[in-house]
Amino acid sequence: MADSQGNDAQNGQPKGQYSGPRAIDPVEEHSHDDDPDFITRTRFLSGVAVAGGVVLTAAILVPIVGFAVSDSVKNPPDHWVDIGPMSNFPDGQTTSIAVSGLSQWSDARAFVRNKGGQLIAIWNRCAHLGCPVEYFRGGDNYVCPCHGGAYDSLGLVVGGPPPRPLDRFNVKVVNTTGQPVGGVGSVHGSWSTAAVGPTDHLLIGSAFSINQNQQPYSLHDPGEPVTGTLSNLYPFS
Numbered sequence: 260m261a262d263s264q265g266n267d268a269q270n271g272q273p274k275g276q277y278s279g280p281r282a283i284d285p286v287e288e289h290s291h292d293d294d295p296d297f298i299t300r301t302r303f304l305s306g307v308a309v310a311g312g313v314v315l316t317a318a319i320l321v322p323i324v325g326f327a328v329s330d331s332v333k334n335p336p337d338h339w340v341d342i343g344p345m346s347n348f349p350d351g352q353t354t355s356i357a358v359s360g361l362s363q364w365s366d367a368r369a370f371v372r373n374k375g376g377q378l379i380a381i382w383n384r385c386a387h388l389g390c391p392v393e394y395f396r397g398g399d400n401y402v403c404p405c406h407g408g409a410y411d412s413l414g415l416v417v418g419g420p421p422p423r424p425l426d427r428f429n430v431k432v433v434n435t436t437g438q439p440v441g442g443v444g445s446v447h448g449s450w451s452t453a454a455v456g457p458t459d460h461l462l463i464g465s466a467f468s469i470n471q472n473q474q475p476y477s478l479h480d481p482g483e484p485v486t487g488t489l490s491n492l493y494p495f496s
């Protein structure tokens with residue numbers, strides 16, 4: 260029996276349309292909203308966004324934390340080694356001397372520069388990969404035999420691959436009673452020779468790194484820059 264629109268009164272379909280079983284019934288679609296183990300595209304993209312945020316945050320925080328703790332991680336305690344009377348280090352010269360007894364380096368070589376009223380002690384460890392540099396008195400400069408690193412009289416880079424100047428040792432001069440003389444301390448690793456006598460003794464202390472302006476930094480390993488973008492890649496430097 261048909262209604263007023265012509266539909267079959269029993270099944271609501273237009274009169275005459277087939278209403279029996281079909282060869283392929285439409286597949287019922289399931290929602291996966293309630294399934295925590297099913298990875299939808301939205302969940303996948305959310306996971307990628309969270310992971311990216313974690314990586315980005317770590318990339319920002321690791322160098323900051325490293326910088327904050329770097330001094331306590333790498334700066335050795337002060338330890339002074341007596342390397343002899345000042346008469347061994349004449350005014351106007353750079354003197355090469357082997358140093359034993361430093362806490363971190365069993366055998367190091369220092370170039371003690373006594374010029375212009377100031378003492379500095381330059382470490383012979385190349386700032387590129389650590390080869391021992393040689394001092395040339397004629398040119399008052401340093402050259403590394405490994406890859407041609409070149410440094411001027413203060414150990415500042417003038418050529419080759421070293422990423423920073425030669426490292427230095429702290430220095431101080433003491434009298435026969437062990438009291439510091441002449442200087443105002445081992446600030447920046449240099450010492451004024453204004454009141455230093457030939458019988459006073461020169462002491463060498465912990466090593467530190469510098470930049471091209473001779474500003475001091477905590478000791479860096481060979482190959483590590485102390486300034487610039489690349490220095491941030493060494494979080495514990």
Ligand code: FES
Nearest residue numbers: 385387403406408
């Ligand atoms: S180790 Fe000195 S230049 Fe490479």
